Amino acid sequence: MSAVSSAAMLEAEKLRGGLSRRKLLDKAFVVIGLSIMLGCLAILAVLFIDLVRDGAPRFGWDFLTNFASRRATSAGILAAWVGTSLIMLVTAVCAVPIGVMAAIYLEEYAPKNWFTAIVEINVTNLAGVPSIVYGLLALGLLVHQFDLGQSILAAGLTLALLILPIVIVATRESIRSVPNAIREAAYGLGATRWEVTKDHVLPYSTGGILTGMILGLSRAIGETAPIITIGALSFIAFLPDSPIKSEFPFVSFQWLHDPFTAMPIQMFNWVSRPDQAFQANAAAAGAILLCMTLAMNGVAIFIRYRFRKKINW
């Protein structure tokens, strides 16, 4: 009897020892994970502070409202930030609906066979194609074949192509995470496939879809190579046509066909200038580009938050 209980105690002792070791490991992992994350944030912070410090003399209203100039102190980024914003608009409007629809089809509708397997592999591979390749494709196809020219539309479509795989992959992941029980319950109540997708799958996966959109657009906003390839300009001292008109039909899409420049191009141009005063401009533009990315992500996070609040099942 006593032998049995002492054996049990020994066993429990062993278990307890193992438990404390495992708890220690658990804590160690938390510490490692946290320090890696803080390390990444610190790198971003150092980068941002460095940019802000270098660019400090240039910050101000003038910098945002002036066009580029040969004089570093009066040169601004008006054409660049307007160009980048409009390109991002075109990119988001094109890439997100198409990407989400493609992902819905692949996840909810497509039969699982060799064809969809090939499509899947290709979509994943496309996400790894260097951006310059998209630039060359766009130059041949969009700029020359479809005759879009060196326009905001061509640039936006190029970047949309570039981020399409990212959006598709993220959306699929997020759709896949919707529990199957929910689909089955909806089908059980007589819902059609589209109703299930529209009313249950999509709202539930919106958070993940928006994360994919953030990742995609954050990549697109900093791309230089593809838009240089399709012929973005470096000096342009006028803005694209206004989208809102005072006479009928009040909206105009002429701006889509206007020439443009973008933030990364303006920065690249300033960094390679002989006059060292332009380095401050490049740093200031870099800090503003970072802010634009953060603002864009902020909007997406806000929308995600709104959607999450509405989910109640």
Add this chain to the structure above:
Amino acid sequence: MKLWHKFSLSMVLGGLATALVPQYAAAQSVIKIDGSSTVFPIAEAVAEEFQIAKKGKVRVTVGIAGTGGGFKRFCRGETDISNASRPILKEEMETCRAAGIKYMELPVAFDALTVVINPSNTWVKSLTVADLKKMWEPTAQGRVSKWKQVRSEWPDQPLMLFGPGADSGTFDYFTEAVNGKAKASRGDFTASEDDNTLVQGVENNKNALGYFGYAYYTAHKDKLRAVAIDNGKGKQVTPSIEAVIDGTYTPLSRPLFIYVRDTAAQRPEVVEFIKFVLNEGAELTKEVGYVPLPPQAYQTALKHFTDKKMGTVFGGTPEVGVTIESLLAREGKL
């Protein structure tokens, strides 16, 4: 759910609208310029001032597709003016001819390729083209790695070379002038398309030697030393605005050009722009760190423009060490 509907609806509508817009011709006249990034600061300065002078009635855009990339667009008729840091080549003339594009070649400024060393380099007083050839020729690759191997009186120190990458017009001109053939160069040197990287390389390395455009040297005068180059007539000349203008800094000074399409030159705003370039260009050129042409060269170029003198004076082959006067006196060829 409502938000989702609004969201998706606006996305779809936006997409549709995007696809359905007709392409309008630009309402306002735009002068389109593209080409060499070396000429870009000049073109940008002129475009900026011209738009101010015209009070925004004429729009000018400038790109940096590179000399070759610029000619590609130019010969497709996409641009009105092409910036070039070297004369148009045979194949490019061919493309333009096939597309029925005629053009005028106008020199706008000089660029002096500057050979620089670290200020603490005590042994180099001047260099001859033969010295440079010993360092840069293709056969020097892997073989010439010490200063001593260039001239025996120089120290037994490693020779660190910095130069622009193979896509640059500066590289083309330097190799042509030094090695006798464009793009013929050793490959084992630190190459960068960004000249500021070259500046840093030479600045931080006592044994370094590099070359790039004069504007990059003037911006870093305090950290670099420009080497005097033997001009072949027994005279060692340090690059300077005066030496380039009077033609003594040879063979490393080169003219920069703009090419104007003849059909574009029939538009009054383009004519005004070209006149602006040739009249105000000298001041603006100096301001952005380049060397202006002698005043009479601008006058001759202006006369050629108004007389519609077509074609290039080079016949499609690069040349080094030609003076601006002799260039302007030549007959053009399309």
